[in-house]
Amino acid sequence: MSLDQIDVYDPGRYVQGLPHDEFRILRAQAPVFHHRDPEREAGFWAVTRHADVVHISRSPDQFSSNRETCLLPELTPEALAEQQLMMVNQDPPEHTRLRSLVNRGFTPRMIGRLTEKIRTSCEKIVDRAIEAGEGDFVKICAAELPLVVIAELIGVPHEDRHRLFNWSNRMLASDDPELSADAADQQAAAMEAYAYANELGAARRGCPADDILTKLVTADENGHELSEMEFDLFFILLMVAGNETTRNAISGGMQALLDHPEQWEKLRAGRSDPAVLTRAADEIVRWVSPVMGFRRTTTTDVVLGGQPIAAGEKVVMYYSSANYDESVFADPYRFDIGRDPNPHVGFGGGGPHFCLGKHLAMREIELMLETLVTRLDRVEPIAPARRLRSNFINGVKEMPVRFVPE
Numbered sequence: 001m002s003l004d005q006i007d008v009y010d011p012g013r014y015v016q017g018l019p020h021d022e023f024r025i026l027r028a029q030a031p032v033f034h035h036r037d038p039e040r041e042a043g044f045w046a047v048t049r050h051a052d053v054v055h056i057s058r059s060p061d062q063f064s065s066n067r068e069t070c071l072l073p074e075l076t077p078e079a080l081a082e083q084q085l086m087m088v089n090q091d092p093p094e095h096t097r098l099r100s101l102v103n104r105g106f107t108p109r110m111i112g113r114l115t116e117k118i119r120t121s122c123e124k125i126v127d128r129a130i131e132a133g134e135g136d137f138v139k140i141c142a143a144e145l146p147l148v149v150i151a152e153l154i155g156v157p158h159e160d161r162h163r164l165f166n167w168s169n170r171m172l173a174s175d176d177p178e179l180s181a182d183a184a185d186q187q188a189a190a191m192e193a194y195a196y197a198n199e200l201g202a203a204r205r206g207c208p209a210d211d212i213l214t215k216l217v218t219a220d221e222n223g224h225e226l227s228e229m230e231f232d233l234f235f236i237l238l239m240v241a242g243n244e245t246t247r248n249a250i251s252g253g254m255q256a257l258l259d260h261p262e263q264w265e266k267l268r269a270g271r272s273d274p275a276v277l278t279r280a281a282d283e284i285v286r287w288v289s290p291v292m293g294f295r296r297t298t299t300t301d302v303v304l305g306g307q308p309i310a311a312g313e314k315v316v317m318y319y320s321s322a323n324y325d326e327s328v329f330a331d332p333y334r335f336d337i338g339r340d341p342n343p344h345v346g347f348g349g350g351g352p353h354f355c356l357g358k359h360l361a362m363r364e365i366e367l368m369l370e371t372l373v374t375r376l377d378r379v380e381p382i383a384p385a386r387r388l389r390s391n392f393i394n395g396v397k398e399m400p401v402r403f404v405p406e
């Protein structure tokens with residue numbers, strides 16, 4: 001394949017899996033590659049090597065997040081202006097202010113307190129799967145857990161969690177014609193979620209408790225607090241950032257274990273060792289790269305990997321390529337749940353925007369793996385999985401399986 005045939009933008013390209021051949025060619029021949037973009041005449045720079053992804057992530061002064069969002073690409077200009085206020089689209093120092101306010105809710109202590117709830121949720125989910133005998137793994141196992149956890153985290157009553165699911169799906173940047181909503185519906189879903197977040201925030205301000213939601217709606221020790229709008233936007237960011245990503249890490253991880261049955265056995269044998277579970281979860285995030293890439297915009301003329309890039313250009317960091325960079329990972333196309341070290345960039349390449357929910361997501365994946373290998377002898381595919389048509393989220397839409405208990 002020659003460089004002019006490369007297309008890692010077309011969402012249809014991802015229906016069969018990650019385009020490993022194309023990424024391999026790019027890393028070897030054109031690691032900072034000027035790519036066509038059907039929506040922008042100027043195109044964009046596709047960055048595929050691990051070292052360059054890390055460099056961009058840690059240089060927010062040269063690579064800005066504060067440009068049109070890549071999370072919700074089809075928004076109206078008004079909605080877009082609002083999205084710009086989200087932390088994910090901000091640069092320091094404004095980003096630093098928002099991030100330090102929300103960090104308070106995501107400390108190891110706060111996540112630790114959720115662990116038993118996550119474990120109980122995993123057990124309930126897997127017990128229901130066993131009762132059903134067979135069905136769609138994505139729906140029964142992978143989609144349910146992140147939803148219950150986010151609902152728990154921000155104090156959404158259990159019975160309302162399917163509303164979160166509905167909003168999050170409608171707002172998602174999926175290009176999949178079966179799932180995607182039009183811009184008006186995305187906006188409507190965002191408005192419903194705002195109204196809901198407002199009610200939730202107001203209730204907690206009136207009745208504070210020792211929970212994350214209270215931390216998010218009250219002032220810190222310096223008297224700084226999120227405005228009402230910032231809280232509402234953060235609520236939406238959590239829904240979008242925390243659900244689809246974790247869901248696809250769990251589904252994609254199950255898919256990898258089905259394709260590598262010896263790794264399932266290895267996991268079963270080591271399940272009582274937390275370090276085994278952590279390494280397995282890391283390898284799953286590397287292998288799946290649930291968020292395939294993120295964009296930045298250059299603030300100044302830069303030279304990246306020897307390639308000059310002018311100010312104001314769009315740069316896309318491909319985590320899904322960097323995670324298979326052969327100069328960093330030995331035998332990168334081998335799925336190895338014992339891989340150590342594993343400096344993957346599945347949660348970002350470091351720097352100020354590094355995934356806020358990493359510890360939470362890791363805990364969810366670890367506990368779901370532990371529960372699956374403890375309660376099940378095996379999982380058997382009963383029909384081919386169907387994948388999401390998206391160039392942003394590496395997703396499994398449906399995975400029909402049989403659950404075979406111990």
Ligand code: HEM
Nearest residue numbers: 087088241242245246249291347348353354355356357361
């Ligand atoms: C940011 C991946 C789960 C909340 C990010 C970024 C990536 C990522 C790649 C961008 C990093 C950057 O630009 O440098 C993932 C993956 C997940 C996951 C693969 C699951 C396996 C979660 C969860 C939550 C969450 C569970 C929340 C409960 C966020 C937020 C940001 C973010 C709020 C924006 C941070 C900022 O801009 O400062 N995530 N994420 N993520 N993630 Fe996650």
